[in-house]
């Protein structure tokens with residue numbers, strides 16, 4: 357895959373980004389000045405409850421949400437307001453895997469066509485495209501004859517593997533993964549997370565890994581940023597944020613994430629309820 361960012365600078369730099377959505381006559385501030393970085397070959401998790409702004413940050417990076425203020429740089433280039441042909445060129449380096457493996461693949465195309473299309477549309481010969489598609493199917497551990505089959509012939513986990521292969525065909529440097537395992541059952545989730553880890557080891561690609569599930573992020577990410585009401589309230593190494601978080605909101609998030617041991621789970625639930633309880637009113 358492509359080499360590290362120039363000058364050792366982060367591959368992705370998000371600096372004080374604000375995103376406002378129009379809601380009728382008013383506006384809603386979904387991101388309130390968020391900053392973060394991702395290095396080459398790094399996986400950074402973005403966790404937080406529903407509505408905290410995780411997907412909006414992913415969309416801002418992908419150019420799918422208009423940035424009100426702040427800057428997003430990719431490999432040193434300001435991509436904050438990149439549009440049209442320049443944005444399409446960036447797709448060689450910046451890809452996405454969405455949550456829904458059912459809706460994200462064209463049901464009328466074979467897997468071979470789905471995977472070859474981003475290559476042939478940008479000038480790759482059919483023979484080279486075929487070779488790359490075979491290589492990417494191998495990366496995602498799908499058999500070579502997958503190319504002749506249609507998305508409807510696969511399970512959710514297999515479809516997500518196809519979606520990951522499609523994100524990989526142009527050998528990107530960064531993939532925005534927006535809840536990529538949330539729609540899968542627990543066993544399939546574990547297999548797909550292992551796949552993401554293997555692919556990163558094999559290709560050196562970076563991930564911005566959006567998830568509401570601290571357990572998922574703990575397994576795959578090097579660093580974790582925690583979003584709360586449009587702000588990034590805590591960022592740090594995986595171990596620190598997912599095991600000894602500093603911010604009270606991250607502590608609540610950690611306690612809300614279930615563990616297998618029922619005794620520990622009951623203890624966590626008690627702590628979580630205590631943290632959630634409103635402060636006692638002062639006695640008059």
Ligand SMILES: Nc1ncnc2c1ncn2[C@@H]1O[C@H](COP(=O)(O)OP(=O)(O)OP(=O)(O)O)[C@@H](O)[C@H]1O
Pocket residue numbers: 377378379384386404405406407408409410411412413568
């Ligand atoms: N197109 C839009 N127009 C108006 N408001 C929006 C739009 N998209 C998102 N929002 C609002 O922005 C806030 C952040 O949404 P976002 O989808 O980024 O959160 P999230 O943390 O990814 O949540 P989830 O995990 O549920 O997807 C929410 O309050 C949401 O209702």
